[in-house]
Amino acid sequence: DTGVSQDPRHKITKRGQNVTFRCDPISEHNRLYWYRQTLGQGPEFLTYFQNEAQLEKSRLLSDRFSAERPKGSFSTLEIQRTEQGDSAMYLCASSPTRLAGYNEQFFGPGTRLTVL
């Protein structure tokens, strides 16, 4: 399967711990997005990468959050000093870049984080 993959699929942690999620985009997709989805809500944009460059961050991404895409391939999202409000599904999506038209985003299965 060559779709977007995310690891882990589920993570339970205690408040105050650090967690890191990984996203592997579709090969050769140079755009990568992170979204967060809380219970009963739609996904909300967190951040966007074009290759290894992080070009936009939502104000939802507090100082405790950091995302990287070191070689323009996989990406990691780290949350430091987790809080109960961080409990959510974290979704990753990737897309190619074409010269015209919309670049379809393909979503991964998500990582569900529960902070106790």
Place this chain on the structure above:
Amino acid sequence: AQKVTQAQTEISVVEKEDVTLDCVYETRDTTYYLFWYKQPPSGELVFLIRRNSFDEQNEISGRYSWNFQKSTSSFNFTITASQVVDSAVYFCALSEANFGNEKLTFGTGTRLTIIP
């Protein structure tokens, strides 16, 4: 700023009935894209359709049809002869077209339950 409103939080219909999911959007851009996604209990977002702002032609795909009306800023989704497998949360989304961050703005979703 862009915004998507799905006023229907939950809908339940008996199998084989038709059902329409409403979506109203706001954007200042003249060029944008609208989407519908399905999220079954497994959690993965499944892409259903994309329309661009210059194409108001309605579309039918099997039991699914979409009605795009720029005059009312609406992009409604109808399922004909509903089936139990259609039970899911459905999200309408908007992306302002720009060569760069094509982040999606999602509505809060409509939970559709098909009663057998």
